[in-house]
Amino acid sequence: MRTGAGGVDRRRGFTLVEVMVSMVLLLFISLALVRTALINIEINARNAIRDEATHIATAQLDALRNADAIANIAGENAGPTVTRTIRNIDVDYRITTIADEIAEKYWEISVRVDWDWKGEVYNTTMTTLRKE
Numbered sequence: 001m002r003t004g005a006g007g008v009d010r011r012r013g014f015t016l017v018e019v020m021v022s023m024v025l026l027l028f029i030s031l032a033l034v035r036t037a038l039i040n041i042e043i044n045a046r047n048a049i050r051d052e053a054t055h056i057a058t059a060q061l062d063a064l065r066n067a068d069a070i071a072n073i074a075g076e077n078a079g080p081t082v083t084r085t086i087r088n089i090d091v092d093y094r095i096t097t098i099a100d101e102i103a104e105k106y107w108e109i110s111v112r113v114d115w116d117w118k119g120e121v122y123n124t125t126m127t128t129l130r131k132e
Helices: 016-065
Strands: 075-086 089-103 106-117 120-131
Touching: 016 075, 016 089, 016 106, 016 120
Parallel strands: none
Antiparallel strands: 075 089, 089 106, 106 120
């Protein structure tokens, strides 16, 4: 055994305390990375659900633009509920159409899509003008 001044052991290596401190630091860093990954997964799922709502609203708005007589759907009309599976999550989208005549032969057509996600209600709205 090599000892220096004062009887201190001069062999190289880590003590048990240094290893334990390193493991605790590694644990905290790992937990932070896992939490960041979980937040990222949730944000991506929320964005995918919102994107699907936008696609539904666009399809509904296109159908209304091409409808023969827009006056038949004047006012606010609750439409169907559409269920889509996004990343193994079933989401119910509620579609509402609103058609108001804003000037002679000119209509403002809006489509609102509502959905629930983790106890909160979200919605997206698209609006267009159409001449009848």
